[in-house]
Amino acid sequence: MPAKTYHHPDLRNTLLEAAVALIGEVGPRGFTLREVARRAGVSHNAPYRHFDSRDDLLLAVALEGFERLTERMQKTLAPGKTPIERLELCGCGYVDFAMGWPNHLQVMFDLAPAPHTHGQRQSHDHVGENAFLVLLNCIKAAQAAGDLPAGDPMPLALTAWSLVHGIAKLGIGGNLQLDRKATIAFTHRAAQTLFGGMAKKITTVAESRPAPGAAHAKVKNEL
Amino acid sequence: MPAKTYHHPDLRNTLLEAAVALIGEVGPRGFTLREVARRAGVSHNAPYRHFDSRDDLLLAVALEGFERLTERMQKTLAPGKTPIERLELCGCGYVDFAMGWPNHLQVMFDLAPAPHTHGQRQSHDHVGENAFLVLLNCIKAAQAAGDLPAGDPMPLALTAWSLVHGIAKLGIGGNLQLDRKATIAFTHRAAQTLFGGMAKKITTVAESRPAPGAAHAKVKNEL
DNA sequence: GACTCAATGTTGCTCTTGTCAACATATTCT
DNA sequence: AGAATATGTTGACAAGAGCAACATTGAGTC
Numbered sequence: 001m002p003a004k005t006y007h008h009p010d011l012r013n014t015l016l017e018a019a020v021a022l023i024g025e026v027g028p029r030g031f032t033l034r035e036v037a038r039r040a041g042v043s044h045n046a047p048y049r050h051f052d053s054r055d056d057l058l059l060a061v062a063l064e065g066f067e068r069l070t071e072r073m074q075k076t077l078a079p080g081k082t083p084i085e086r087l088e089l090c091g092c093g094y095v096d097f098a099m100g101w102p103n104h105l106q107v108m109f110d111l112a113p114a115p116h117t118h119g120q121r122q123s124h125d126h127v128g129e130n131a132f133l134v135l136l137n138c139i140k141a142a143q144a145a146g147d148l149p150a151g152d153p154m155p156l157a158l159t160a161w162s163l164v165h166g167i168a169k170l171g172i173g174g175n176l177q178l179d180r181k182a183t184i185a186f187t188h189r190a191a192q193t194l195f196g197g198m199a200k201k202i203t204t205v206a207e208s209r210p211a212p213g214a215a216h217a218k219v220k221n222e223l
Numbered sequence: 224m225p226a227k228t229y230h231h232p233d234l235r236n237t238l239l240e241a242a243v244a245l246i247g248e249v250g251p252r253g254f255t256l257r258e259v260a261r262r263a264g265v266s267h268n269a270p271y272r273h274f275d276s277r278d279d280l281l282l283a284v285a286l287e288g289f290e291r292l293t294e295r296m297q298k299t300l301a302p303g304k305t306p307i308e309r310l311e312l313c314g315c316g317y318v319d320f321a322m323g324w325p326n327h328l329q330v331m332f333d334l335a336p337a338p339h340t341h342g343q344r345q346s347h348d349h350v351g352e353n354a355f356l357v358l359l360n361c362i363k364a365a366q367a368a369g370d371l372p373a374g375d376p377m378p379l380a381l382t383a384w385s386l387v388h389g390i391a392k393l394g395i396g397g398n399l400q401l402d403r404k405a406t407i408a409f410t411h412r413a414a415q416t417l418f419g420g421m422a423k424k425i426t427t428v429a430e431s432r433p434a435p436g437a438a439h440a441k442v443k444n445e446l
Numbered sequence: 447g448a449c450t451c452a453a454t455g456t457t458g459c460t461c462t463t464g465t466c467a468a469c470a471t472a473t474t475c476t
Numbered sequence: 477a478g479a480a481t482a483t484g485t486t487g488a489c490a491a492g493a494g495c496a497a498c499a500t501t502g503a504g505t506c
Contacts, residue, residue, distance in 0.1 A: 007472055007483070034463065043485050045465085050483090054464065109396055110333050128398070158399055159386075159413045166389025173332055175351070176381055190382045197420025230454070230501055257492060266456050268494085273454090277493065 012050040014040045019061050020104070027103040028111070033057065058111055065104040070131045072097040077134070083142040088191040090138045091164040095187045098168030099180040105168060135161060148198050156198060163194050235273040237263045242284050243327070250326040251334070256280065281334055288327040293354045295320040300357070306364040307371075311414040313361045314387040318410045321391035322403040328391060358384060371421050379421060386417050 008014065018039040023031055033054045034044045051057040076093030080086030098105045108128070136157045142148040148156060167190060170176050171183040178186060231237065241262040246254055256277045257267045274280040299316030303309030321328045331351070359380045365371040371379060390413060393399050394406040401409060 011483080032463065033465095044463090045486085046484055048465080106333060109392065110329060155409070155412070158393075158409070159416060161398075162389035162393055162413065163382075163386045163417070164389065165393055166385035166387065166391075168389075169332065169392055170381075170385055170388055175384075186378070186381070189378070190385065193382060193420040193423075194386070194417050195420070196423045197416040197418070200416075200419045200423055234454085255492065256494090267492085268457085269455055271494075 008040075008042060008046075011040065011042065011046065015042075015047055015050060015057070016060055016064065019057055020064060023058075023061055023103050023107055024101060025103075028058070028107050031058070055111070058107055061104070062108040062111060065101070065108045066128050066131050068101070068104070069094065069097050069108075070134055073131065073134045077138065082147070083138065083145040084147040084195060087135075087138040087142050087160070087195065088188055090135055091160065091191045092184050092187050094135075094164045095168050095171060096180070096184055098172055099183055102172040105172065109165075132157070132161065142195075148195065159198075160191070160194065163190060231263075231265060231269075234263065234265065234269065238265075238270055238273060238280070239283055239287065242280055243287060246281075246284055246326050246330055247324060248326075251281070251330050254281070278334070281330055284327070285331040285334060288324070288331045289351050289354050291324070291327070292317065292320045292331075293357055296354065296357045300361065305370070306361065306368040307418060310358075310361040310365050310383070310418065311411055313358055314383065314414045315407050315410050317358075317387045318391050318394065318407055319403070321395055322406055325395040328395065332388075355380070355384065365418075371418065382421075383414070383417065386413060 015036055018036045019031075022036055022039065033047055036057070037044045037047050040046070047057060051060065073090050073093035076096060077086045077090040080089045136153060139148065139153045139157045139160065143150055143153060143156075164187065167176070167183065167187050171178065176183060176186065238259055241259045242254075245259055245262065254277075256270055259280070260267045260270050263269070270280060274283065296313050296316035299319060300309045300313040303312045359376060362371065362376045362380045362383065366373055366376060366379075387410065390399070390406065390410050394401065399406060399409065
């Protein structure tokens, strides 16, 4: 009889699933290529037939994460009635994902190539694009409904993303001292506050600039 | 003559400085205890006399980072005239630090113990406390000046921190597609928007709640 | 001053990991 | 069937974390 099995059915996927599970358990620091192989029941070098390197596998995990994130946001925002409400819920979905899979989020965002290599980066950016588009579309819808000021939606989207991402990261790190549920409630209130500030600009523009040239200039020139 | 030197003057500090420099160059992933030792001109095991482990050294690096961050924020906010302006500048200082020492920030926040061990964590939290207090005091001053609504300043501070931290992390990761200067300018505008939204609550409260029970309840029960 | 002792460095392991190279088997195409 | 390719396997190697045993220094202490 033949001693070894060789040929695994869809090993690539098996490895990916094992990797996702392992990341969830031990985080990026404890993550090891050999352990993934072990869990998939193959030799320590089998993964190299499907992934270029450890980082390449991690990148695949990140990609999977962005898909999950996109789904989560879409599912969470669905029940919202008004555009602005859907926008808020979209942010809540982001944080909900983060609190549910903190290690996954870390892989998605903190796997960055230390020296900003603009070559490789492109593909990684592209991965998260769909998730960002969900947010961007919510912003556009809110603009169309008159809930947010018209104009380039990008700055608004990036600001909203920043707020939500910050809550997610700090929440994960325990810096907010809130559990998952409370963190999401907090996100909802924070989003309302931010969007309130954005909306303000169309109604009361004058108030935004107390002293047109004071520290405003300083911040651009001195830093 | 004696062949070896032994006894190093203040090796602990030398190691720390080497570690900080190394982190700046190669990031947490490329960081290696042995390379630190090499740069300090000692054997690969010398660091163990001053730090329990690799992670312990990294923690010291993080601590050093929080001190720098605190200084940076204080220095940046100083020229601000009004409380609200100082608050904005405080956030800009945070982002400025992040863009200047991205790897350092990563060590400070993403070194987290994957499973939330509430034992060890305490000390790490304590480290960043001073930096947070700078922000908190700015918030309180703005409240006292009537620029922000009175009441518990914590939610306001945490929201502001989240926004700024999010900008910092996304900026570092290249997700904002802005250089350091533009990122800080962006931070300034985002902060103005957020604080505008916070201030709004004291003047026009009614508008904040479009549909008191719609998806609001959903977000608390379903997630 | 000689002796003891703790602090601090050093060398030399062991174990684990990422990755490369060489080899074996399975599949596909002709 | 036979060749070429894809996919796994075993067996190296270098590098790093951390442990243990040894060496040197400096501070007391008699």
